[in-house]
Amino acid sequence: MPTFEVDGRTYQVDEDGFLENPEIWDENVAKDFASSEGVDDLTEDHWKVIRYIRKYYLEFGIAPMIRKLCKESGFKLNEIYQLFPSGPAKGACKLAGLPKPTGCV
Amino acid sequence: MSEETLSPEQLVQIDYTPSKKNWLDPTVEFRKGTYCYSGVAKHVKYLDLPNPREWQPTDSDWKLPPDWKQIILDGMKERLEKYRSFRLFMDICVRCGACADKCHFYVGSGDPKNMPVMRAELLRSVYRRYFTAAGKLGKLAGARDLDEGVLKEWFYYFYQCTECRRCSVFCPYGIDTAEITMIGRELLNLVGCNINWVIEPVSNCFRTGNHLGIQPHGFKDSMEFAAEDLEEITGIKIEPPINKKGAEILFIIPSADYFASPHYYTLLGYMLLFKEIGLDYTFSAFAGEGGNFGLFTSHEMIKRLNAKIYEEAKRLGVKWILGGECGHMWRVMHQYMDTMNGPADFLEEPVSPLTGTRFENALSTKMVHICEFTADLIKNNKLKIDASRNNHRKVTFHDSCNPARALGLFEEPRYILRKACNYFYEMPENTIREQTFCCGAGAGLGTDENLEMRMRGGFPRANAVKYVHDKYGVNLLSCICAIDKATLPTLMDYWVPGVEVGGVHELLANALVIEGERERTTDLRGDEMEQSGAETTDA
Numbered sequence: 207m208p209t210f211e212v213d214g215r216t217y218q219v220d221e222d223g224f225l226e227n228p229e230i231w232d233e234n235v236a237k238d239f240a241s242s243e244g245v246d247d248l249t250e251d252h253w254k255v256i257r258y259i260r261k262y263y264l265e266f267g268i269a270p271m272i273r274k275l276c277k278e279s280g281f282k283l284n285e286i287y288q289l290f291p292s293g294p295a296k297g298a299c300k301l302a303g304l305p306k307p308t309g310c311v
Numbered sequence: 312m313s314e315e316t317l318s319p320e321q322l323v324q325i326d327y328t329p330s331k332k333n334w335l336d337p338t339v340e341f342r343k344g345t346y347c348y349s350g351v352a353k354h355v356k357y358l359d360l361p362n363p364r365e366w367q368p369t370d371s372d373w374k375l376p377p378d379w380k381q382i383i384l385d386g387m388k389e390r391l392e393k394y395r396s397f398r399l400f401m402d403i404c405v406r407c408g409a410c411a412d413k414c415h416f417y418v419g420s421g422d423p424k425n426m427p428v429m430r431a432e433l434l435r436s437v438y439r440r441y442f443t444a445a446g447k448l449g450k451l452a453g454a455r456d457l458d459e460g461v462l463k464e465w466f467y468y469f470y471q472c473t474e475c476r477r478c479s480v481f482c483p484y485g486i487d488t489a490e491i492t493m494i495g496r497e498l499l500n501l502v503g504c505n506i507n508w509v510i511e512p513v514s515n516c517f518r519t520g521n522h523l524g525i526q527p528h529g530f531k532d533s534m535e536f537a538a539e540d541l542e543e544i545t546g547i548k549i550e551p552p553i554n555k556k557g558a559e560i561l562f563i564i565p566s567a568d569y570f571a572s573p574h575y576y577t578l579l580g581y582m583l584l585f586k587e588i589g590l591d592y593t594f595s596a597f598a599g600e601g602g603n604f605g606l607f608t609s610h611e612m613i614k615r616l617n618a619k620i621y622e623e624a625k626r627l628g629v630k631w632i633l634g635g636e637c638g639h640m641w642r643v644m645h646q647y648m649d650t651m652n653g654p655a656d657f658l659e660e661p662v663s664p665l666t667g668t669r670f671e672n673a674l675s676t677k678m679v680h681i682c683e684f685t686a687d688l689i690k691n692n693k694l695k696i697d698a699s700r701n702n703h704r705k706v707t708f709h710d711s712c713n714p715a716r717a718l719g720l721f722e723e724p725r726y727i728l729r730k731a732c733n734y735f736y737e738m739p740e741n742t743i744r745e746q747t748f749c750c751g752a753g754a755g756l757g758t759d760e761n762l763e764m765r766m767r768g769g770f771p772r773a774n775a776v777k778y779v780h781d782k783y784g785v786n787l788l789s790c791i792c793a794i795d796k797a798t799l800p801t802l803m804d805y806w807v808p809g810v811e812v813g814g815v816h817e818l819l820a821n822a823l824v825i826e827g828e829r830e831r832t833t834d835l836r837g838d839e840m841e842q843s844g845a846e847t848t849d850a
Contacts, residue, residue: 207365220351221348221367221507221760222759222760265528266525266526266528266529266532267524267525267526267529268523268524268525268526268529268570269570271533271536271569271570271571271572271575272571272572272575273536273540273572273575274533274536277536277540283572295571307523307570307571308507308508308511308512308515308522308523308758309512309515309521309522309523309566309567309602309604310522310565310566310567310571310574310602310637310757310792310793310794310796310797311523311567311570311571311797
C-alpha cells in the first residue's frame with residue numbers, strides 16, 4: 207500500500223495519492239496534502255471549497271457535481287482551477303479527503 | 312498533465328520499424344503512462360472474483376495462484392467449447408494483415424504487437440500449443456508455452472485494446488478482435504489480473520447501480536439541482552420524474568451525465584426536450600447507469616450488471632425503454648441483453664407517443680436510442696428549432712465506437728446536428744461512421760496513469776479533428792458517449808487545443824424553442840450566444 211509522508215506523519219493513500227480511509231480526515235490532512243497538489247498556502251477561499259466538498263461528501267457519499275460546487279461555493283470553474291491547479295475532481299477532492307471517482311469521468 | 316509526459320512534438324515521432332526481437336519473446340516493460348493500475352483487493356473481493364490481493368503490474372511477483380496455468384488452460388477449454396465464435400476466430404485467421412494498420416494504438420505507438428492480428432496471435436499461439444495438433448511442432452508452428460511472461464504480455468496488450476472493433480471492419484473473415492480481447496481479459500480475471508479503472512466501477516455498479524457509487528438520495532439531489540439550473544436558464548419549471556411507477560417510458564442514462572462535465576449539459580438537454588414534448592417518462596435511481604464495465608470484465612459480469620434494466624422496467628410497469636448518450640451500453644443492449652437478460656416479453660413494442668412511429672428495430676430488446684427518438688420528432692415537425700443559437704459553435708461529430716459499429720447509428724445524430732447547428736462539418740470519411748477512430752480510452756482505459764497510451768491511441772482521432780479545426784474553425788467535437796465526454800477533452804487539450812467536447816442533446820436543447828421560455832442569451836453552459844437575427848425554422 208503506498209504511503210504519503212509529510213513532517214513525520216504518514217498517511218495510507220491509493221496509487222494516485224488519495225487518502226485510503228476518507229473517515230480519518232481532518233483539516234490537518236488538507237494542510238498536509240496541499241503541497242502535493244500545487245497549493246502553497248490554504249486561504250479562506252480554499253477552505254470554502256474544501257469544506258463544501260467535505261460536507262457534501264458526508265451527506266451523500268460522493269463529491270458534488272462540479273456545476274453544483276461552482277454554484278454553491280460562488281466560484282467559477284476557472285477560479286477553482288486557480289485555487290487548485292489540478293482541478294476540482296483531483297486537487298480539491300484530494301484535499302477534502304475524498305476517494306477518486308471512477309467510471310466514465 | 313505531469314512533467315514526465317511527453318510533449319505532442321515528442322510523442323508524434325513514432326517509430327514504425329519493428330524491433331529485431333523474436334515475436335514469440337513475451338517480455339514487456341511496464342513503463343509509467345502505458346499501463347493501468349491493478350484492481351484494488353476490496354473491490355475484487357466484493358465481486359467474489361478470484362485472487363484478491365495487493366499487487367501492481369510493475370511487481371516481479373504477481374502473486375498468482377499456484378495452479379494459475381491450469382486455471383487459464385481450463386478456462387480456455389471451457390470458452391472454446393462455449394463460444395463457437397472464439398474457436399472460429401482462433402482457427403480462421405490467415406495473417407493477411409488487412410487489420411494491421413487499422414488500430415489506433417498501432418498507429419499511435421508503432422508497436423507491432425498492437426496490430427490486431429498480432430494482439431490476437433498472443434492468445435492464438437497458446438491456443439495452438441495446447442489445443443491443436445500442429446502445436447506439437449512448437450515454435451515452428453508459432454506455438455508457445457504458457458508461462459508468466461506470456462500472461463504479463465497478455466495483460467499489457469489486452470489492456471491496450473479498447474474493444475472498438477475498427478479492425479474488424481477491415482477483416483475479410485469478419486474476425487471480431489474485440490471478442491478476442493474480451494476472452495483474453497476474461498481469462499486474466501480467472502487468476503485475478505484486472506485493472507482498477509474497470510473493477511471499481513463494476514463493484515460500485517453492483518452495489519449501488521452506477522459506476523460512481525452514487526446512492527439514491529445523491530441521485531435525487533443531482534437531478535433536482537439540474538432542474539433548478541434549467542429553470543434559471545429558461546424560466547421553465549421542471550420536476551424530474553424519479554422511480555415513477557406507471558410512467559410510459561423508462562429512461563436509462565450513463566451516471567456520468569449526472570456527475571461530470573461536460574456530460575451534465577447533455578442531461579440538461581434531455582430534460583428540456585422531454586419537458587417541451589410532455590413525455591411521460593421516468594429516471595431510475597436503481598437502474599441509474601447505462602454503462603456496463605462488465606463488458607470489459609467477463610460475459611458473466613455483463614449479465615449481472617445489466618439485469619437491473621429489465622428488472623426496473625418490470626417493477627415500474629413501463630411500456631418500453633429509452634436509452635441516452637452512452638457508448639458501450641449499446642453494444643450490451645443491442646447484442647447481449649435480449650438473450651442474457653430477456654426476453655422482455657412484459658414490455659410493448661416501442662412506439663413514439665408523439666409521432667406514432669413504431670421502432671421495429673427495437674422489437675426484441677424494447678429499447679430505443681435517444682437519437683432515433685429525437686430524429687423522428689424532428690422529421691415529424693414536432694420541435695421548433697432555432698439553429699442560430701448554436702452559431703458560436705462550429706461543430707463536428709465523432710462517431711462513438713459502439714453506437715456506430717455495434718448499433719449502426721450513423722444518420723440519426725447527424726440529422727439532429729444538421730437541424731440544430733448552422734455550422735456542421737464532417738471529418739475525413741475514413742475516420743467517421745463505421746470507420747470511426749476510437750477516443751483511445753474506452754473499455755476501461757480512460758485513467759490518468761495510462762495517459763501516454765491514451766494520447767497515442769487517440770492520436771488518429773485527434774488528427775482528424777485537427778483537420779476540420781484548421782480548415783473550418785471547428786471548435787466543438789460532439790459525441791454520444793460518456794467515456795468520450797470524459798476523455799476527449801484531455802485528448803483535445805493535448806493535440807488540438809481550442810476544441811471543446813459536447814453532447815448532441817446539449818446542442819439540440821440550445822436550439823430548442825420552448826413554449827413560455829425567457830429569452831436566452833447564453834447556451835446551457837452559460838457561454839454567450841452570438842447576437843444575430845434569429846432564423847427560426849419549423850424543422
